[in-house]
Amino acid sequence: MSSVETVVLLAVIILMIGIGVRWIRLLNAQHDARIEAYRFSEPLPRPPGLPDHTAR
Numbered sequence: 322m323s324s325v326e327t328v329v330l331l332a333v334i335i336l337m338i339g340i341g342v343r344w345i346r347l348l349n350a351q352h353d354a355r356i357e358a359y360r361f362s363e364p365l366p367r368p369p370g371l372p373d374h375t376a377r
Contacts, residue, residue: 322330
């Protein structure tokens with residue numbers, strides 16, 4: 322392998338790693354937006370007879 326081929330190979334590897342990092346960040350941003358948009362239900366009411374808080 323010549324030195325030019327080695328440099329090109331290293332450049333391609335670095336470029337592919339950069340593309341992969343960018344893609345993962347975009348997917349994480351989409352996932353975070355989906356989680357934020359999901360409306361969770363209200364918490365269930367306490368059954369009668371239970372105290373409002375627990376003292377420890």
